[in-house]
Amino acid sequence: MDYLMFCDQCGTPKPIETYIMREYFWIATQVYCSNCHYANPIPSYLQSLALEMREEENKRDN
Numbered sequence: 001m002d003y004l005m006f007c008d009q010c011g012t013p014k015p016i017e018t019y020i021m022r023e024y025f026w027i028a029t030q031v032y033c034s035n036c037h038y039a040n041p042i043p044s045y046l047q048s049l050a051l052e053m054r055e056e057e058n059k060r061d062n
């Protein structure tokens, strides 16, 4: 399932694909808007979610 973030500056929706969340969100702090290039902070609940996704995947690999 993809997530949707909205730019704080211009309101443009940005779909966040699952793999981006898993590979990037747990370590990143900002997502750049594709429309106005505003750096949107990644909400802490999405970072927690990204970490959970990584842990789930690690369990599967082991």
Ligand SMILES: [Zn+2]
Binding pocket: 007, 008, 009, 010, 011, 012, 033, 034, 035, 036, 037, 038
């Ligand atoms: Zn924007």
